[in-house]
Amino acid sequence: MKPLLPALAILALAVSTSFSQSVVNSSVIPCDALGGVIVCPDMPNPIPATKVTVVVRDAGNNPMPNVPVNLGFGSGAINVCPGAILSGVTNANGEAFLLLAAGGCDQNPSAAKIVANGIPLRTFVVKSPDFDGAGGDKAVNLADLASFSSGVPCHDYDNNGTVGLSDLIVFAQAFVNPAWCP
Ligand SMILES: [Ca+2]
Numbered sequence: 001m002k003p004l005l006p007a008l009a010i011l012a013l014a015v016s017t018s019f020s021q022s023v024v025n026s027s028v029i030p031c032d033a034l035g036g037v038i039v040c041p042d043m044p045n046p047i048p049a050t051k052v053t054v055v056v057r058d059a060g061n062n063p064m065p066n067v068p069v070n071l072g073f074g075s076g077a078i079n080v081c082p083g084a085i086l087s088g089v090t091n092a093n094g095e096a097f098l099l100l101a102a103g104g105c106d107q108n109p110s111a112a113k114i115v116a117n118g119i120p121l122r123t124f125v126v127k128s129p130d131f132d133g134a135g136g137d138k139a140v141n142l143a144d145l146a147s148f149s150s151g152v153p154c155h156d157y158d159n160n161g162t163v164g165l166s167d168l169i170v171f172a173q174a175f176v177n178p179a180w181c182p
C-alpha cells in the first residue's frame, strides 16, 4: 500500500494544474454576441436575453464541470432584483446558468465582471430596458419608453452604435407585459 500515497499526491497535482479554463474557448451566451449584458426585472417572466449561459472550457476545448462561476456588477448604477441568479457551478457540459434580473445602465466596459474559478473570464457593459434616462427603478414603464425613444446608448442593447429594430424587439418584451421586481 505504501506507493499509494505518492501516487495520490501526483494525481492531485495533475488535477489541480490542469484545472485552468480558457478565456478564448469559453463562451457567454448571448452576451458575447451582444458585446454586453442585458439586465431586466424578472417579473412576470424573465426576458430571454437575461437568461445567460456561461460555458467554461479548457485549453483543449473540453467542457469543465464543477467550476464556480459568478457575475458581479461594478458600481451602484445597477439595481439587482431579489430573483437574480448571479452565481452557479458548471454542470457536466461546462454550463452555468445565470439570471440577470436587475435594472439600470452602466456603460463602463467592466461594469459586469464574470469570474470562473476565481479567474476573470469576461467584462461587459450593462444595458437594460429599465432605464429612464437617470437610472433603473426595477420597473419598465412609460418613462423608460421615453428614454428608449430618445435613442440614448443605454438602450443600444446589442451595442451596434444605434438604437434600432433589434433593440426594440428586446424593449418590447419588457414593455408589453411590464417587467418589474420588488
Ligand atoms: Ca424604469
Ligand SMILES: [Ca+2]
Pocket (backbone or CB within 6 Å): 155, 156, 157, 158, 159, 160, 161, 162, 163, 164, 166, 167
Ligand atoms: Ca442597437
